[in-house]
Every structure is written in C-alpha cells, then in structure tokens.
Amino acid sequence: MLPYGRQSVDESDIEAVAQVLRGDWLTTGPAVAQFEQDLTKVAGAVDAVSVTSGTAALHVAYAALGLGRGDEVVTTPLTFVATASCAAILGARVVFADVSEDTGNLDPEAAAAAVTPRTRAITGVDYAGHPIDAPALLDLAHRHDAVLVEDAAHSIGGSLDGRPVGSLADLTTFSFFPTKNLTTAEGGAVVGTDPELVARARTFRTIGLVRDPDKLRYPDEGPWHQEVHEFGLNYRLPDLLCALGSSQLQRLERFKARRDEITARYNAGLADVEGLRLPGRREGADPTWHLYPLRVLEGRRRALFDHLRAAGIGVQVNYIPVYWHPVFEDLGYQRGMCPVAEEYYSQEISLPLFPDLTDGDVDRVVDTIRQFLRA
Numbered sequence: 001m002l003p004y005g006r007q008s009v010d011e012s013d014i015e016a017v018a019q020v021l022r023g024d025w026l027t028t029g030p031a032v033a034q035f036e037q038d039l040t041k042v043a044g045a046v047d048a049v050s051v052t053s054g055t056a057a058l059h060v061a062y063a064a065l066g067l068g069r070g071d072e073v074v075t076t077p078l079t080f081v082a083t084a085s086c087a088a089i090l091g092a093r094v095v096f097a098d099v100s101e102d103t104g105n106l107d108p109e110a111a112a113a114a115v116t117p118r119t120r121a122i123t124g125v126d127y128a129g130h131p132i133d134a135p136a137l138l139d140l141a142h143r144h145d146a147v148l149v150e151d152a153a154h155s156i157g158g159s160l161d162g163r164p165v166g167s168l169a170d171l172t173t174f175s176f177f178p179t180k181n182l183t184t185a186e187g188g189a190v191v192g193t194d195p196e197l198v199a200r201a202r203t204f205r206t207i208g209l210v211r212d213p214d215k216l217r218y219p220d221e222g223p224w225h226q227e228v229h230e231f232g233l234n235y236r237l238p239d240l241l242c243a244l245g246s247s248q249l250q251r252l253e254r255f256k257a258r259r260d261e262i263t264a265r266y267n268a269g270l271a272d273v274e275g276l277r278l279p280g281r282r283e284g285a286d287p288t289w290h291l292y293p294l295r296v297l298e299g300r301r302r303a304l305f306d307h308l309r310a311a312g313i314g315v316q317v318n319y320i321p322v323y324w325h326p327v328f329e330d331l332g333y334q335r336g337m338c339p340v341a342e343e344y345y346s347q348e349i350s351l352p353l354f355p356d357l358t359d360g361d362v363d364r365v366v367d368t369i370r371q372f373l374r375a
C-alpha cells in the first residue's frame, strides 16, 4: 500500500542520532538548545521551545496563555482534534467558526462573529500547509485583547507575503510526527513573537520549575534551590530526537521543493477532470504542502476513496469536523454549525504526498482517479 504520508530519513539523520547516543547527554543536552535555535531561525520567531508532540505544543501554548474556566477559544472545526481538545482540557470553552471554502482555513469573518468578551485566543490552522490569513486574524485577536495561536502542524517552512510561518502569530505550534513536513519521530515545538509568552511556555514544558535567581521567592535557600510557582508538566523533547530534528531541518527546503513539485504534478494531471475541485492557493501564500486535499463532487468521495484503497493507494480523509467527535457532541455541540467545513469534509480525500514519492507513483494515482471518474 502506497502510504499517504511518510518520513524521509537518510544516513545523515542516522549519524546525527548515533552521535548523541555515543555522547554524555540523552535528554536535555546541547542538541536541544541547537534544535531550538535552528527552529527559531526557520520560523523567524524570537524563541522556540521543543516539546514531545504537536499535541503537547498546543497544550503548552494554551497553558502559557493561562487559559482556564470561563475563557473561550475560537477555532476551526477542520483540523485534528488536538487543536480544540487541548483548550477544552484546561477548562476553556471551544467556539467553532467556519472556514473559507477555497483554503479550508478559519474564515476571519466567521471568527469575528464568534468572538465574545470571554475570548482569550483565536486559533487558526494552516490546513494542508496553506498559511492562515494571519494579518486579519491577528488584528481581530488584538482588537479584543486576545492572542492569535497558529497551529502550524502542517506548514513549517511555508510563508505568507514573504514572512515565514512562525513569525505571523503570537504563538505558533509545530508537530514533527513522521507524516508531517519534518520528523523527530514524536515531537513538536512552540515558537512565538512575544518573548514573555514563550518563556511561560518553556516553564510549563519543564514542570513549572523556576531557577532564575531574580525570580525566586526564597533566593537564599542555597545553590540547589528551585521553585514551582505554577503547575507544569514534563514535555521535554530529548537530545536524541532534537539531533534528528536539526538534521532534518537542513533538508526542509528540499522537502518543500519536492512537495511543491508533486502538488504541481497532481494539479496538472487532474485540472481537466470534471467532478473534482483542486486545492486553492491565495496570492502571497507559499505553502509547504503537507496534504493534497482533493475535493470530489457529486457525492462520489466514498466510492473513489474505496476504489483508491482497493488499488493499493493509501488515501486518507482530513478531517471530520472536530465537533462531530462524541466528546464534543456529548457537550451539546450540534452538527450543521459550520456548513462550509462540513461540506469540505464530505468531499475531501488526501492523496499520497511525501518527498520520496516518485513521479511514477503520482502518475499512477492520477491515472487511477481519471479512469474511475470516466467510468
């Protein structure tokens, strides 16, 4: 079965990890600081905090905002559940706003209509790798004393109007799961443009431990002393995996270029096929395409999905609207709330897309789709 996503690991990655294994540090050593420095640069951010997953990154970002009971987070339903559940688990209420039908990204107008005095954060998702309309959402958030969080699990390496993903929102989260644009096996990061928020993220990531002498309540306790002022968790990404991350980052541009090529090849191969809608791309957006979200019209999504799977092509569907998950349904969220996202979901198939996919693989996927729809 041709997978829909897959990591690219080469000998330089293996050597980078082996080198850490031969050294003195397994957990928090120099590779962590290096990876965080490398990420800061790629993201055009002020600082980066590595964590154990994209889900942890969202939990850390929301915790850094001090999100809790009585607060609201406005977000998109067209995403992986963690974008919303990490706010809900802190006690906040999630308010879903609909998406734009061209990109599948949070629609700034819908988000504006969902904002209330309780809104503490607006979280957009760079669906399929296409950056959100960050200028509009940032303006909306700041006008309401809220923060813009960008879930960039799909989009590291991309940019909007020449500005890299990671520099566009107050806080941006990444995932380094194997299907994503680069991998550390499990892993993620929070980057930001506000040094204080990133510092809070770092403290939460490290159990809430405070070591800075200027910040201690009892500075004269002794050189061993550290304090916890707010609860945190251990979400540290180990040296081993950070070394893999830095090694992978060196090839991010190449990964992006190949993802672009494959996307262009699908676009060219499918452009004239009736009954399909190809992914939209806005002016100024330079996505790192993580997914190729094909939309299949006329109710034929399921049939084409089954046909492709039967042909050994491992397609996927991204995503069921988050509020359809029983955990949200049980809280009273009802279907029909975000009709554009629901229609997008009902038509969507993610085609195989990863750097080591060959042109021959792409052509086989295209041919299989064309033959099926002609029949």
Ligand SMILES: *Cc1c(COP(=O)(O)O)cnc(C)c1O
Pocket: 053, 054, 055, 056, 079, 080, 082, 083, 125, 151, 153, 154, 175, 176, 177, 186, 187, 188
């Ligand atoms: C993958 C993903 C996450 C979660 O990342 P993990 O590393 O799998 O925990 C969050 N949001 C989106 C949009 C994702 O695609």
